[in-house]
Amino acid sequence: MEADLTFSLVGIGAFIAAFSLGIVLMFKMEEIRKLRITLDKLKRSFDELDEQAKLIVKTDLELNKTQEELDKKVSGLYTLQRLSRAISTTLDENQIFSRIEESLVIELGFERAIAFSFDSIPASLTDNTKNNSMSLRLKMQAGYNAEEIKKIKTHLEKQQILAVIMKNNTIFSSLTMTGGPLEEAIKIIKNICGLNSFVASVISTKDGHYGLIIMGNESSFAVLTEGDEEIVAILSTQLGQAIENAKLFEETFRSQQQLERRVKDRTRELSVALEEIKQVSKRKSEFVSAVSHELRTPLTSIKGYASILAAGKLGDIPEQVKARIEKINKHSNELTELINNLLDISRIESGRVELKIVPQNISQMIENISDMLMPPIKEKGMEFSLDLPKELPLVLADNIQIKRVFINLIGNAIKYSPAKGKINLSINRTKDDYLTINISDTGYGIPQEDLKKIFEEFYRVDTARTQGIKGTGLGLSLVKYIVEAHRGQIWATSKVGQGSTFSFTLPISK
Amino acid sequence: MPLSFGIGLSRNKDAYIAGREAARQAAGIIKNQDISIAFVFTTVQFNPEKILEGVKTVLSKTPVVGSSGAGIITSSGIYMNAVAVLAISSTKIKFATACVTDLDKKDLRDCGQKLARIALKGLGTSKREIFITFVDGLIKNGSQLIAGIKETLGISLPIIGGSSADDLKFKKTYQFFNKQVLTNSVVGVLVGENATIRIGIKHGWKPLGKPRIATSASGNIIKSIDNKPAISIYEDYFGKDNHEIKSGKLIYLSIRYPLGIYLEGEEEYLLRNAIDITQDGSLICQGDVPQNATLKLMMGTKETTLRAAAQAAEELKRTSGKHKPPKFAIIFDSFSRNRLLGRSAKDEIDVIKNILGKDIPFIGFYTYGEQAPLTALDYRGQSHFHNESIAILGIGEQ
Numbered sequence: 001m002e003a004d005l006t007f008s009l010v011g012i013g014a015f016i017a018a019f020s021l022g023i024v025l026m027f028k029m030e031e032i033r034k035l036r037i038t039l040d041k042l043k044r045s046f047d048e049l050d051e052q053a054k055l056i057v058k059t060d061l062e063l064n065k066t067q068e069e070l071d072k073k074v075s076g077l078y079t080l081q082r083l084s085r086a087i088s089t090t091l092d093e094n095q096i097f098s099r100i101e102e103s104l105v106i107e108l109g110f111e112r113a114i115a116f117s118f119d120s121i122p123a124s125l126t127d128n129t130k131n132n133s134m135s136l137r138l139k140m141q142a143g144y145n146a147e148e149i150k151k152i153k154t155h156l157e158k159q160q161i162l163a164v165i166m167k168n169n170t171i172f173s174s175l176t177m178t179g180g181p182l183e184e185a186i187k188i189i190k191n192i193c194g195l196n197s198f199v200a201s202v203i204s205t206k207d208g209h210y211g212l213i214i215m216g217n218e219s220s221f222a223v224l225t226e227g228d229e230e231i232v233a234i235l236s237t238q239l240g241q242a243i244e245n246a247k248l249f250e251e252t253f254r255s256q257q258q259l260e261r262r263v264k265d266r267t268r269e270l271s272v273a274l275e276e277i278k279q280v281s282k283r284k285s286e287f288v289s290a291v292s293h294e295l296r297t298p299l300t301s302i303k304g305y306a307s308i309l310a311a312g313k314l315g316d317i318p319e320q321v322k323a324r325i326e327k328i329n330k331h332s333n334e335l336t337e338l339i340n341n342l343l344d345i346s347r348i349e350s351g352r353v354e355l356k357i358v359p360q361n362i363s364q365m366i367e368n369i370s371d372m373l374m375p376p377i378k379e380k381g382m383e384f385s386l387d388l389p390k391e392l393p394l395v396l397a398d399n400i401q402i403k404r405v406f407i408n409l410i411g412n413a414i415k416y417s418p419a420k421g422k423i424n425l426s427i428n429r430t431k432d433d434y435l436t437i438n439i440s441d442t443g444y445g446i447p448q449e450d451l452k453k454i455f456e457e458f459y460r461v462d463t464a465r466t467q468g469i470k471g472t473g474l475g476l477s478l479v480k481y482i483v484e485a486h487r488g489q490i491w492a493t494s495k496v497g498q499g500s501t502f503s504f505t506l507p508i509s510k
Numbered sequence: 511m512p513l514s515f516g517i518g519l520s521r522n523k524d525a526y527i528a529g530r531e532a533a534r535q536a537a538g539i540i541k542n543q544d545i546s547i548a549f550v551f552t553t554v555q556f557n558p559e560k561i562l563e564g565v566k567t568v569l570s571k572t573p574v575v576g577s578s579g580a581g582i583i584t585s586s587g588i589y590m591n592a593v594a595v596l597a598i599s600s601t602k603i604k605f606a607t608a609c610v611t612d613l614d615k616k617d618l619r620d621c622g623q624k625l626a627r628i629a630l631k632g633l634g635t636s637k638r639e640i641f642i643t644f645v646d647g648l649i650k651n652g653s654q655l656i657a658g659i660k661e662t663l664g665i666s667l668p669i670i671g672g673s674s675a676d677d678l679k680f681k682k683t684y685q686f687f688n689k690q691v692l693t694n695s696v697v698g699v700l701v702g703e704n705a706t707i708r709i710g711i712k713h714g715w716k717p718l719g720k721p722r723i724a725t726s727a728s729g730n731i732i733k734s735i736d737n738k739p740a741i742s743i744y745e746d747y748f749g750k751d752n753h754e755i756k757s758g759k760l761i762y763l764s765i766r767y768p769l770g771i772y773l774e775g776e777e778e779y780l781l782r783n784a785i786d787i788t789q790d791g792s793l794i795c796q797g798d799v800p801q802n803a804t805l806k807l808m809m810g811t812k813e814t815t816l817r818a819a820a821q822a823a824e825e826l827k828r829t830s831g832k833h834k835p836p837k838f839a840i841i842f843d844s845f846s847r848n849r850l851l852g853r854s855a856k857d858e859i860d861v862i863k864n865i866l867g868k869d870i871p872f873i874g875f876y877t878y879g880e881q882a883p884l885t886a887l888d889y890r891g892q893s894h895f896h897n898e899s900i901a902i903l904g905i906g907e908q
Binding site: 053074075 | 807
């Protein structure tokens with residue numbers, strides 16, 4: 001009985017337990033179901049999140065690439081600008097390429113670069129049937145060793161790549177997709193230059209193709225873009241222009257050098273000639289001086305004897321003889337004046353006359369001269385007027401020599417003017433440091449063609465009016481020498497029939 | 511004599527002159543004191559033998575260590591063609607150097623142990639502070655090397671360093687050890703005695719999309735992710751047809767979008783560059799990926815990268831605390847950061863300069879990988895291999 005009761009109690013307990021468990025299980029199942037739903041939701045959110053992440057990553061990748069390209073372009077342009085400046089500031093063809101330094105190549109976004117010039121462009125470039133090879137000369141390189149350069153040069157020279165390049169494109173890169181021989185050439189260049197990607201450009205000048213520049217990357221990490229092509233194209237154009245400029249400069253420089261050499265030669269020749277002339281002139285002066293001295297001695301004797309004869313100291317002489325002796329005397333005087341003038345000129349010319357240049361009162365000087373010249377002026381019934389400023393500064397002059405200038409010029413004015421003519425002496429201060437003295441007359445005047453020559457030695461104006469007037473042709477030369485020895489200038493203006501003006505300048509004493 | 515140091519930089523085109531010039535500048539600053547050690551960093555356009563020859567004409571008796579980088583960093587800027595030398599003179603700090611060559615023929619864990627052993631022997635009984643490494647950036651698994659070092663020096667000794675880089679051709683990198691120019695090698699410097707060390711490490715890359723599990727991974731190879739061939743993660747995000755998802759090209763994509771390993775308690779994910787793909791679609795990474803690790807695709811932006819650099823520099827300053835601040839810093843900066851920042855790369859240097867201030871000049875290089883400790887408690891300061899990171903090491907005297 002007890003056992004039955006126990007059994008039934010256990011059974012009830014088990015039932016209750018099972019029932020409770022069932023309920024708990026039911027709740028748990030429900031919870032699990034809910035959790036599953038939440039988990040599914042969570043999973044979905046994760047997946048969604050992941051999808052978003054994919055989107056973000058892709059966008060970021062694109063953004064990075066664009067940014068990288070932009071960065072590369074900007075720094076490339078900066079470098080290009082620096083490089084252009086470096087290239088354009090040299091006019092030496094070899095230096096142009098040496099300025100493309102390795103660091104600049106790297107800054108441009110390339111690891112390696114190589115440039116050659118075409119030493120000769122064979123006929124094969126224009127004629128495909130011929131198989132000539134081309135001769136290249138290395139201009140610059142970055143990132144290659146000597147062995148690699150040799151290999152590249154030999155391959156480029158031997159293979160017909162260059163002909164293909166020049167016929168097709170002047171700028172191309174490993175991005176160029178044209179098919180045919182150019183694409184084949186690109187593959188070969190990649191191979192021989194050890195580049196994974198590259199840009200190449202033919203450098204051209206006005207005279208034609210000059211050379212080839214290749215810039216590229218060995219590593220597959222560096223991605224080539226169209227911007228790179230543009231940069232190399234710009235660089236290549238710059239190089240072409242710089243080479244042209246250098247050539248032009250070279251030509252100009254060479255012709256300038258030639259010109260300079262010629263000028264030097266001519267200058268040397270002229271110096272020699274000038275030296276010779278100086279020698280001749282010196283000898284002439286010495287000769288004139290010697291001859292004049294030699295002439296003066298017998299002339300003094302002639303004059304002396306003529307005076308004795310004329311004075312009748314050796315007895316009376318007939319009137320006719322006396323008249324002849326007077327003539328001898330007069331001509332002897334003229335000869336003496338001529339010789340004296342000649343002597344003076346040669347002395348001044350050779351610098352043997354020592355001028356005593358001291359401050360002078362020019363008004364005073366003129367006054368003295370006027371006294372001396374008044375008799376002949378009056379004799380010809382001429383009028384002499386002065387036109388002087390009230391206050392005149394002192395001039396630097398040798399009193400005796402400048403007096404001779406005045407006497408000569410006023411003397412000429414008297415001599416070459418008809419009776420009752422007018423002579424005017426005026427002074428003005430034209431330049432700050434000089435006084436200009438003008439002596440004008442109303443004389444016969446000097447023809448224009450003679451004006452330039454009147455200061456030459458022994459030159460005389462030959463007109464009907466002047467034929468009867470005596471002169472040595474040395475007076476004006478002497479005057480010119482004297483004025484110039486004073487650092488002054490002398491010139492004349494004239495109109496035939498109206499008169500002449502002789503002007504000269506003298507420095508003012510400060 | 512207090513700690514003194516000099517930094518020299520040369521951009522001379524002639525490798526020998528560049529090496530000599532940079533060494534002269536650095537040595538010139540330290541007047542009449544024995545130079546304890548010199549660090550040489552260079553880009554690969556130079557002939558490395560000639561550089562070292564130039565350096566050695568000036569520092570003939572000084573221990574020299576160093577590495578090639580994808581670029582040189584100094585307080586004055588970034589240089590893609592330069593040689594930099596850091597010369598240190600200290601009577602309080604001890605430096606013990608070591609190197610192991612032919613890494614590709616040996617077990618990397620063994621190499622790490624051997625390297626640490628040699629260095630340890632050199633340092634003797636002095637207190638150890640930090641281990642600096644320069645390892646060829648082209649070796650496939652940097653984590654194993656670090657594991658080996660940790661096994662010998664203890665897991666909590668911080669390891670910091672950079673993987674040598676070339677000019678992004680991934681062909682040949684160099685390590686410098688005294689008069690030797692090495693490749694396929696690792697060079698280590700154990701720093702000890704009275705040195706104070708400060709470290710800042712950050713990357714700034716952010717996780718994207720849903721988490722995935724490395725369902726099959728061993729060492730630096732991930733065979734499957736979410737039970738699919740590991741490469742599917744890249745195919746999913748970038749499309750199967752993307753020409754960048756293939757052997758030899760993947761590195762260029764993965765430096766931008768690396769995989770991130772989730773680490774409990776760490777502020778940032780631990781990054782892994784996928785450097786290659788095997789026939790069966792497995793990914794070969796630059797560092798270890800643990801089995802069942804939670805992975806995410808990571809993405810960096812200029813802003814987050816610059817912020818991370820600032821944080822790394824701040825960490826250096828903050829941890830300085832009441833201790834003496836460091837006298838100078840060495841920077842190991844991932845070259846992928848330079849790629850990401852592009853023209854703004856210099857901004858990163860400026861950010862660091864602004865935080866460290868004029869009193870802490872720095873020198874460094876762009877790396878193919880970084881070694882540095884993690885900060886979370888769970889990892890007890892253990893060092894790991896990193897990618898896309900900037901690791902800053904500040905050194906001073908106690």
